[in-house]
Amino acid sequence: MSNIRKSFENGKAFIAFLTCGDPSLEITERLVPAMADAGADLIELGIPFSDPTAEGPVIQEANARALAGGVTTDRIFDMVARIRQKTDVPMVFMTYANVVFSYGTERFISRSASLGMDGLILPDVPYEEKEEFDSVCRRYGLDFIPLIAPTSHDRIRTIAREASGFVYCVSSLGVTGVRSQITSDIDSMIGLVRESTSVPCAIGFGISTPDQAAHMAGKADGVIVGSAIVKLCAQYGSECIPPVTEYVRSMKKACLDL
């Protein structure tokens, strides 16, 4: 059983994304254990990429700020080593294929595994291209997390059947970012996932309020929030730890209360 399974053992999971190095790696390092203490069941560490084509403006800008601040993949690995001395919360990297490929796919994944990372999410690697990364992840005991989208339809079963870790269910068309309404037919997407796998299913893209979290937690095994957290980091800068932990606490509570 992978570590990620543990994330789904405390009721509905709350999964928190942040961009490493925004506002600084030092804050990221302190933020991760604080978010875990506040109830985050799984942390997605975003490794910034110069041209994040699946992201909306909030995370695009966070990526740009982090890179301008001198963040690199190696400095993020060093930070993960320090974080792992403080918390055993399950963690996955979320980044783009070129960050992994250019580092050397095997070198990136083996280093991730040896530092205690649990999985990898690459939004620009669909099912057809996953073997190049998934085969290496399997060898090193990392879960390669697949995404499904409102346009996936007949692909959902195929993708879910080979899923490990969890299935990342993209709630809406478009890129990441806060939305006032989510109109996709989430129930039928999740129904198809459940028919095909026992791996848990978490919903992300567009979720920001406790009400939305409670609503989505009613449908899936977990809720993923990115842009709303990244927005708080942007707004409060180096003072972001208290508001982010407070936010995480309220979102986890919403997931549990339903």
Place this chain on the structure above:
Amino acid sequence: MSKGRFGIHGGQYIPETLMNAILELEDAYNYYKSDPEFNQELTMLLNEYAGRPSRLYYAKRMTEDLGGAKIYLKREDLNHTGAHKINNVLGQILLAKKMGKTRVIAETGAGQHGVATATAAALMNMECEIFMGEEDTRRQALNVYRMRLLGAKVHAVTTKTATLKDAVSETMREWTRRINDTHYVLGSCMGPHPFPTIVRDFQSVISRETKEQIIEKEGRLPDAVLACVGGGSNAIGSFYHFIEDSQVRLIGCEAAGRGIDTAETAATIATGKPGIFHGMKSYFCQDEYGQIAPVYSISAGLDYPGVGPEHAYLHDIGRAEYVAVTDAEAVAAFEYLSRTEGIIPAIESAHAVAYAGKLAPTMSPDQIIVVTLSGRGDKDCAAIARYRGEDIYE
């Protein structure tokens, strides 16, 4: 599993949200590419509307002046809308129409692809939105006006370097937002499969005609075919039917910007390394951590940090050569061809003209070079004047 490979390059590295649209496009293309009715309609549009076949013109004065190989110019600049871009756009929009799409979106660098897309969208009564880097909307203000005149909505992309790369990223994002009724008319032989193949096939009309024309005029194949390379669509179109003729040198001319030993360059094959970006595996200008480089060229159409996967493959196997041409060399060639032949080339195409100027004198008069003039240079006059320190208004 993985499809659309050229050696190790190509593939489909895109968000899941786009996958069914890409698969639908591939199915439609595979059906229509051998559908006689589709091909008849497309040929009619290319001939009657775009003005094909384009001329293969013997550049006598340039040949005599350089004193070496005979130079022919493949005049894609004479197509309707002034560049090779229309070949691909008419094909893709006709395909989109057959697929039941009612809206097209596209990126543009120099504006030529945007103008061609807006033109074909007007012709075929499709809604059209164009994404263009803000920096390029300034460099190519006239083309922005043209697109609006043709009924398209133009979005200035302000992210990052605000050039072609960012326009591609933003068009991809827009496609994930609205996909059911929308086709993304990718302008170069890049992006996820099937785009590199579709664009190459639609552009290969260039080399099909060149081959027939040169055999008719000279009774033999050329010794070298030259074309400029950004993403590489006019080059792959110019090369394609000559790939099988191993005696024909295929030479792609990349934009070196201020020089390949400076950071201000867009010469991907000279300075890039393998990577995965914008849906494909290929060569990209990037740093040691895979962050895509902010590239530079005087030419907005070549100002792109990657190259189409088929070019990456032709480079790997040594079938095509790729050379780098600086801003200064391209500007000199822009002026040279204007004075010598009375033809103002696009600054993109001037990169190929510049290399022809170096190559021809090293060859003998019984040898033949074909240079593809991918576009006309009217759009560049104001920018080149400014480069020469002359402040003129468009």
